[in-house]
Structure formats: C-alpha cells, structure tokens
Amino acid sequence: MAKINLLPWRDELREKRKKLFIAISAGVALLGVLLVALMWFFYDQKLNDQEQANQLILSTNQNLDQQLKSLDGLQEKRNQIIERMKLIQGLQSQRPIAVRLVDELARVTPENIYITRFTRSGNKFTFEGKAESPNAVAEFLRNLESSSWYRNAFMNSFLAGAEQPQAKTSLVPRPEEGYGTFVVTADLDEPSIEAIAAEQPAVTTEEQVVDVSASEVAQ
Secondary structure (H helix, E strand, O other), X not given: OXXXXXXXXXXXXXXXXXXXXXXXXXXXXXXXXXXXXXXXXXXXXXXHHHHHHHHHHHHHHHHHHHHHHHHHHHHHHHHHHHHHHHHHHHHHHHHHHHHHHHHHHHXXXXXXXXXXXXXXXXXXXXXXXXXXXXXXXXXXXXXXXXXXXXXXXXEEEEEOHHHOOOOOOOOOOOHHHHOEEEEEEEEEOHHHHHHHHHHOOOOOHHHHXXXXXXXXXXX
C-alpha cells in the first residue's frame, strides 16, 4: 500500500536551509571578528615596537649630545693643559741658560772687581759694580768679549773713587771703599742659546697630553 507524506516538507527544508545559512553567517562573522582582532593586535604590537625604537633613538641622541658637550669641555681643558705645559717648558729651557750665564759671569769677573747689580732686558745685560781701576774694567770687557756667552761688551761709565762722596761704613777702612764705580753693557750671544736648546730633549707638547686626554675620554 503506497504511503503519502502529508507533512509540510518544503517548510521543513526551508527551515533547515535557514538554520544552515544562519550558522554559516555566524561562523563567517566570528571569523571576521577574529581576523580583525588579530590584525589589531599585530598592528598594535608593531606600533609599540616603533614607539620603543623611537624612544631608544631619542635616548641615544641625548647621550650623544651629552658626550659631545663633554668632548667640547675636554678639548678646552686639553688646550689649557697644552698652554701650561708650553709655559713650563719655556721656563725649563731658560733655567740652564740663567745658570750658565751666572757661572760665566763669575768666571770672567777679575779679582779686583765685584758686581753690585746685574740686570737683563731681553738679550741686553747691564753690569754695575766697583773696580779698583779702569784697567780692571778693561780686563773685564776683554773677558766678556772672549766669552762664548757675551758679546758687544761696552763700558758706559766709570767714576773713580776720589770723585765720589765717601761714606764711612766701618771704623777700619776697607780697600774696596776706594774703588771706582762702573756701568758695563753686553749682549747675549745667540749661538749659545741655540746650543743649549739643542741639548734639550725634543718632546712635543702634543705627545705629552695624549695620555691625559685619553684617560679623560675614558671617564
């Protein structure tokens, strides 16, 4: 016997298709939301990384600015050290010259002469003192001329002891109280200075401040 389905099968099929469509739409919507969330998380992470990179660059630039400022101060300090060392080297180079000039003066001064004043202006020297006679001063001039340190020796004046007002310095008269006064000038011999400079060790100021600059840069 044939069976006849009297139920509304078309409505049932339509309802199934509707539910399937709703399920597929919900799945697609959920997938879209998940995809959007993943993209947002990805770009947010990228943005955070970029901000951190920008902060690192900013911090590095600030550190570089501070280092540049410290280098400027170091260069100024280095220049000051160089100037001080040049001054010290100049004084040290003049020390042996002054010592030798005094030694040479003691060597060329005759026994019947004594120096009361010794001045220097540049390379010009002035000797003031007392001498037994003009002949003693002449011997002093010859000794200066024969010296390797002095040249152009010249007697500016000589005043005999009898022409000077005598002031008694003691009860017992001394021989030098009758001496005449003289003024002699002489020039410094330039080759002698060059010879002294050649004897000094040739160490440049730049080389001496290298260690100082390097240590301060490390700090």
